[in-house]
Each structure stands twice: as structure tokens, then as C-alpha cells.
Amino acid sequence: MLVLLFGASGVGKSSVATLLVEQDSWVPVISWITRPERPDERFKVNISDRSYEELARCGKLWSDVEQNGHRYGLLTSEVRAAIDDPRRFYVLDYGLTSWRKYFANEKCLAVYVAAGSDATLTARLARSGRMDRLQGALESQAELEAWCQENRAVVKIVNEDHALEQAAAEIATAARFWAGRAA
16 A cells, blocks of 8 residues: 655755554665755665666656756556555655646545654754755745645645654554554
């Protein structure tokens, strides 16, 4: 079963995904990217533009998204396995705009990971040295708030400061409930 994590830059999606993989044995869906990997980044693998283009040309990509001059893609085989496997939980950090194009008609659980407030989000980005992302993050959070209110099938998890484990546990509980496997 596939669980998609949405949220603004800096809310902790990658950290929560890492906890789910390391502590709960979830399977990450790997994003193939043409930009350099960041030091703290997991579940994204850098490949050359040429290799990426070959995956696209051969029809192996489920999604192909361009952002800031770089390409981001998911392998069809990995995504299909995640959607079709009822025994395991898979996790993917994904963008809302791309979700509308590539996942809107697929059976997967959408989880919106939110910061407690704009001030919390601003402080997190400042601590991580990513203030260049602030305006986009605030706009993204506002868009996600509106989307979450319009879509009842979306689970919203507020990731408070220093509460990653709690956020991961809430996501795992929501996924088990959604899959009909209440613990």
C-alpha cells in the first residue's frame, strides 16, 4: 500500500519517511533526480541527464517532473509494486501538483504533513539554512491547507517541533486504519 507524504519544504516529510522506513520497516519509493543529492537527503538518487533521458525514452518512468531546471522521476515498476502490494507499506515524499497529474486516480493514502504554524515553518527553515525556500514553503503550506479541507480522503498530521516520532506513529496508525489493519 502506497502512502504519499505532502507538505511544504521544512515540515519534516523526509525525516518522518526515514523513521517509518527504519523503525517500522516501510519501503521507500526512490525518486530518480538529475540534480545533485543533498547531504541529508535519503530516497533520492542522482543520475546523469543522459541516463534519465534513457529511462524516459524507454517508457520506464511513472512520472517525469521538471523543477528548477532539474528532472525528478519515479520508476513505473516501483510505483506499481507499491500500489498493488497489500501486505507492505510504502512511503513517498511527493508534490501536490504532480500528485494531481500522476496519482489522483490511484488507490493510495494521501497524508498532508503540516508545520504547526507559519512561524514554526519559518524557524525550521532558518535552522536548516534554507531561508531561500521560505516564500515557496509558505505558499505551498497555504495551498495544501486549502486542498486538505476540500478533500476528505486526506489525512492531516501536524508535525510539531521535536515530535517526529509522534508524527510517524500517527501516520503509521492512519495507514493501518486505511488498509483495514487496525493495531
